[in-house]
Amino acid sequence: MKLANVQEPVQIGAMTLPNRIIMGSMHVGFERLPDGVARLAEFYAERARGGAGLIVTGGAAVLPEGGMGEVYCNVYLDEHIEQLRVITEKVHQANGKIALQLFHAGRYAYKEATGLDPVAPSPLQAPINRWKPRELDASEIELTIAAFAAGAVRAQKAGFDAVEIMGSEGYLINQFLSPVTNHRQDDWGGDFLRRARFGIEVAKRVREAVGPDFPVVFRMSGLDLIPDSTSMEETLQFARMLEDAGVNALNIGIGWHESKVPTISMMVPRGAYVWVARQVKQAVSIPVIASNRINDVRHAEEILREGHCDLVSMARPFLADPQIVAKSVEGRYDEVNTCIACNQACLDHIFDGKVASCLVNPQVGREAEWAIVPAGVRKKVAVVGAGPAGLEAARVLAERGHEVVLFEKQTRIGGQLNYARQVPGKAEFNETLRYYRTQLARLGVEIRLGTEAEADALVAEGFAEVVIATGVVPRVPEIPGRELGHVVMYNEVFEQKAKVGNKVAIVGAGGIACDLSHLLVHNEVISAQTAEYLLSYRIVDEQTIHRLQASKRKVFMLRRGKHVGSGLGKTTRWATLAQLKQRGVEMLTQIEYKRIAPEGVYISVNDEEQLVPADTVIIAAGATPNQSLYHALTNRLPVHLIGGAKEAGELDAKRAILEGAQVGRAI
Template identity: 55%
Template sequence: MGLDALLQPLEIRNLKLKNRVIMGSMHVGLEGLDNGVEKLTEFYKLRAKYNTGIIVTGGAAVNEAGSGGTDFMTIYQEDDIERWKPLTDGVHQEGGRIALQLFHAGRYAYKALTGIDPVAPSPLKSPINPDVPVALSHEEVVQTIDDFAQGARRAKEAGFDAVEIMGSEGYLINQFVSPVTNQRTDDWGGSFEKRIAFSLRISEAVREAVGDDYPVFFRMSGLDLIEGSTTEEETIRWARELEKTGVDVLNVGIGWHESRVPTISMKVPRMNFVSVAEKISQSVSLPVVASNRINDPRDADEILKKGNVKLISMARPFLADPQIVQKAIDGRFDEINTCIACNQACLDHIFDMKPASCLVNPEAGRETELKLEKAAAAKKVLVIGAGPAGLEASRVAAERGHSVTLIDEKAEIGGQLNYSKIVPGKEEFYETLRYYRVQLELLGVDVKLNKRLEENDALIEDADEIILATGIVPRTPEIEGVDSPAVISYRDVFEGKKETGDNVVIIGGGGIACDAALFLKNKGVKSITLLQRGKSFARGIGKTTRWATIMELKQKQVKMIGGIETYKNIEGSSVSFHIEGKEQSIQADTIVLAAGQLVNNSLAEKLEQKGRKVTVIGGAKHALGLDAKKAIYEGAVTARKI
């Protein structure tokens, strides 16, 4: 399949892009680590190496109050010019282009991290921040405009090929534009014209600071998804006014961090917000960028062929696969490690103050640590279990030159990922399974399915190294009557082994229990009740998606009963329990157990008794707190040690 539109060059002032792909801005948190500049440089170099059109960095604070935290890029000191030259030099050595994003967090800045009161147009606290911001004075507004301009000048001197002004996602500039956060009555607030004045003056000042030969991108909010915020008509007017200031490209962002509408999780359909950028593009003559939930180069090409937007921004897809553009150029689409928009290792890490990585690609953000080198001597490696840990261990071991055999008693690879893929809104896991299936075939891994190994099997005797990744077994809680015929495991639900009827009780309230509830609702089950001892449901799910899961459960009228002190018994298909000392019972057609997991390492114990060294990873090693992110990471690390 040709990608004529996506691979078309584009000139922006003095900058020639080799294609229409932007690696969108992401804060990855590497800057604050030891040797942070080196780590960040290697991160960007790898993505520049494989024909990315242009990279946009994570936000670089234009002044001290604008920083998102201690591990953010900065561009407000003259020393920052020399600090970032190794990064721009490294990207250029790989044949790449890179733009610096000029950033101010506004009321999203945390005083606990910066030591400074956050600032904003008005002293209105964000619902996702504990701090009440201080309203900028007129003089401080003027100074902040100059801070953006000086940051742009420094970026140019540091070797960046362009700058992008961050005016989206609810950060400071966006806060000035919105009537929800800007309640000023001076020259910088009130009417729409005054609310957008801050952004226009910044754009003009940046253009003056960098000259006529230097590209300036502006990331504008195309849709705030905040009640009472900027209207569609105002957004179009804003875009037209920005064009007059001399910016070269409008990059359209969607939603604020405090929005209660999902915008980038896997539950959001692919290309869901492209129409927003297309509508803006019809009102301006500038190149407009579409973004959000575009993770397949073929989709990107189709968007561009329509002739509205001129560029496509993909951010997290470059975490999942640094070679995404090169593989697309080569027509190797099945080899792309597709971003599944799970948020578990990228956004969830960032909001927990950890460096970003990627569930499906644990090498992301660890380029200086998880290097893949050929093995000194090829070995026969036996991997038992084809769940996420076993799949990654097999892939890495084979890529290093080992002869790998992968065994699983199931009929297909993937382990519990095969449950996730059939949950409504989680179909992207099909892509991960496709990626591994293709990689194992290309690397010559001998995959043997429908095979259960015993400790005396010839494959075990013949192996130089054994990796056990047999996963978990569901935990059966100690409840009187739990062996009732009406009681089944969540595995039975996902594997379709038993009909549940219209009224189901699920014992458990974690991620698997929630997935089972949504799966059953999608199959037409009328009444579902989740029971658990804890009061917090969907625990274990990352904070960027947990709220959306709970919201979906409520929308689908799934009952959630927490705070259970004891389960009295299960009698037939009725479960009885105590809350605050009072007994309650619920009658159901089926009771589903989704109350935790136990390690499945019995084979490892038998082999170790026979004197064989076995490396246990994934759920076979620790069931508590296990997820695909941890399992794939362990597979990646283990296979590098052989």
Template identity: 45%
Template sequence: MATHDRYPLMFSPLDLGFTRLKNRVLMGSMHTGLEDIEGGFERMAAFFAERARGGVGMIITGGIAPNHEGGGGAKLSTPQEAAQHRIVTEAVHAADPDVKIVMQILHAGPLAGTPACVAPSAVRSRIGRFVPNELDADGIEKQLADFANCASLARAAGYDGVEIIGSAGYLLSTFLVEKTNTRTDEWGGSFENRMRFPVEVIRRARAAVGDDFILIFRIPAMDMLDGGMSGDEVIQLAKAVEAAGATIISTHFTWHEAQVPTIATMVPRAAFAEVTGRIRSHVTVPMITSNRINMPDVVEQVLAAGHADLVSMARPMLADADLVNKAYEGREDEINTCIACNQACLDHTFTGRLTSCLVNPRACNETLIVPQPTTRPRDLAVVGAGPAGLAFATEAAQRGHKVTLYDAAAEIGGQFNLARRVPGKEEFSETLRYFRRMIEKLGITLRLNTRVDADMLAAAGHDEVIVATGIRPRVPDVAGIDHPKAVGYIDAIMGRRDIGKRVAIMGAGGIGFDVATLITHAGPSAAMDIPTFCREWGVDFAGHPRGGVTGIAPQIEHAGREVTILQRRDGAPGRSLGKTTGWTHRLSLQRRGVKLLGGVTYLRIDDAGLHCLVNGEPRLFAVDTVIVCAGQEPERSLYDALIARGVPAQLVGGAQEAGELDAKRAIAEATALALAA
């Protein structure tokens, strides 16, 4: 029996008539930032070629604007620009001629970062920089012509197709919704008129590229907006797009300005697939579903349920370029799973930095980070099996070094063992599963429950010691910090201390928010249960009211604790959280009644509670428990002892710089160090 038989639907080909997809998995569109830098097309070519070799059936690029007003970044509007794109298409087809490469045409409309941005009406987006310029009749004709021109040039550049994105608050979607389309001419008013522009874009594009070219329309299947599109309108649009010439319809969920998480780790796997399935029953063209589908068993389940014909896995291809091959070969336990943290991908995208991946720093850096077998194998000790130690150990072992990994704990993981216990962060367990398998596969000697010292390591005769001992929690200089009411965050997360009903949390960084989430949580985790997720975020997948949102106040089960998060800095706590996920954590805690206060000076902890100054005014927080999340300090005592003994040693991760327990930085630094070892 072939190993891929456990995923018969995932590995079945799809006949599109004029061409064929070799399987049902595609790499969805992500803007990496490589599109916008000098030399970026060469780096994109290496990035996409590696994913093509990894087994996907189709790749969709990041968004490319059809004109200047469509984005202000990478665009395709001239033959000269098309020549750059050929670098990418030729690399992908050379890597695997059976892999289709499709370019996404993205006209950002009111979200374009240029004063020249356009929209059907001069309605500024809640997250837009500019009020868009309202399109007149000539302007609409220009945009339609530019879409067709862009599609034609994509074909000339060697692409197998284009995807036109009609969702997310970008240009096409703003025609569809009444709040952003206030026109009274043939492009506004009734839904039939409002959908005229995106349908015409598809019709013009099909006329420009001919019949033997993949044309995908990314439909706003559920826009998560009050007053957004109804389920019936989405189906009406899907039918019209099919009639206009779309080869495939891809479902997209949410506008960027909507306040429902759709791709964060707190979202259940394949939560939105049933929405795709409902639309699929009304059209005959194949349909793509997406969002939080990160492992092959989930792909197979979605296809078996009839929810889609194809499954998009975008960020999972950042995490592991070989995901599809590993599934085909029965090596699922070796997949470096996307944990949907967003820290190195979307947080970078929306802050103008190049995309990469927390668990795979080689992503988008394939030409810069090139693993090579070592020419002088050494005996290396790694002390600390947290993210930095695990990353170094596996990379060094893959290069041919002999590696012994020590940790005083009974299991690997370090701070990831804390994170995975927080409701909404269950995916962090997947990273530890991956590293456990790599330790086994690579023959790394693992010594758990082993507290080493400099004498022991010196006697062991290792050539070098990599000190990845991480951090120790900072103990603030506050009177009464050793009072029984005071609890360290590690003890709180691990359940080693009882937590009272009234709680003050000292510190509003990521750990403080994680602790607040944990101690206020009750019932099933929304990340593991779709009905709970729907109740907590006011979403109705089955009924599909306008926008998919119920308009009913979110229903959140919580532990009944009174919790206040405090920070020393002035301003609203939580501003240091991730760009694309921080708002979800703040909003979720506020809905559980958690109070957030800045401008706090801690005075003392005593039997009465926590005494503070808040904006200079004395205040007593009469709490049962004070959880201390006051930052971290590097744990370097072993390193100092090794250096004193003359044992070669290097620091990496939190032991070098504690920061905000930055696993992204720790894994990236450890990978670089291992590749230089």
């Protein structure tokens, strides 16, 4: 596929970009580390070398009360200029262009991080912050506008090629615009024009401060996804006002952090919000940037070709593969390590106060020290198990020059990734498997499928070292009746070795059980495309469609503990559980198992026995490490234990790939 539109240069103000793919803003938190700014600079430089047309930094606070704390990027003092210059110099050495995002969190700012009370247009507490903000007075509003302008000037002096004003995702400017968060009745609130005034004044003052030629991008909210918030008509009017204020491009954000609608997780279809950018593009004449769940440059090419926008912003795809643009331009699409929108190592880490990384690319944040270097001594290495841990270990070992043989007792690679990819909304895991198949073939890794490695054979074949990535064995809890014929293990269901009835009780309610439940209540009798056809020709009505799409299966998830979905990420757990409840899955917690009988599972709730009716009982109660080969090889060969074979618990591809990457660099 020729990327004619992607590769067409584009002008933003006086700045010419070599292509139309932007690396969007992300908070990655590297600044918290001892060498944080240097690490952040190398992180951005690697993406510049990979072909990003423009990089937008994570937000840099224009005032201390609107930031994320002193250890993060800030731009409210002159002393910040030289710190930021480290980033621009590194990116420019890599022939890249970079914009600083001017940021104020408003009521989303955490007092624990800043030491200051959060501020907002109105004293309304955000549901995701335990601190109530205080209301800005008129003089403080003027000071805040001036701070945006001063921050832009500092960005200019630090060598940035542009600035982006953060006006979406429910941060301060967005809070002024929305009637949900702005209840003022003065010059800064009330009707739409007064609510819009703060954002427009920020844009005007920034433009005045940096001069007519310096590029100013405004990230505006195209869709708040908050009930009774800014209307689409107001959004388009705001876009036109920003153009009149001198903004050079509009980057369209989707949703607030407190929204109950998923916007960037794997369950969101690719490009689901491009239509919003298209509406803005039709309202203005300056370049418009589309974003959210666009993870393939070929998809970006289609979006641009169809005229939905002028540029495409990808954020997390640059975490997964810093070379995504360069590889795609060269036609090496199968070599791209695609972002699967799992959120597990990026957003979940940030919201837990950790440094961001990437499930499929743990080199993120370790660009310099984890650079692939040839092995000092080339060895013949066996990797046993082709799950995520083994796949990454084999890839890195081969990349470094070792002779690698990968053993897998199943007839295909992937391990328990083959379970995950079956779950509705998790098809992106197919991309990870495609990436590994391509890389192992490119690197000449010998793959022996359907082969269970044995200790004597490994020793006899002359392997110098062995990596054990044999995964886990499902755990069978001590419940009377577990031997009955209608009791099956979770792996048997995923491998389609067990027939499942219409009344199902799942023993366990962790991440595996949630995935199983989604799989079991998903009904493919009628596809979305077929439903659209039937409705458009009035063959059936919506009520009939809902009835056809409804699952006939009733699923119960059972847990001794209190919480369902433990092991799921903070940013996706709420949406996963909401979907399950919507599909009628019942979650029974803090129960005691009494026995399994032909008619179902007898449990005790508050010392009262009750029956959970089931014609199929599925055991999804965790797992234990499969270490038999490890013990058989100990004292015979150097062995390395990684992934589930090292530690079971919930299925954890993030830790598995990380450990595979580590051992691949250690041998």
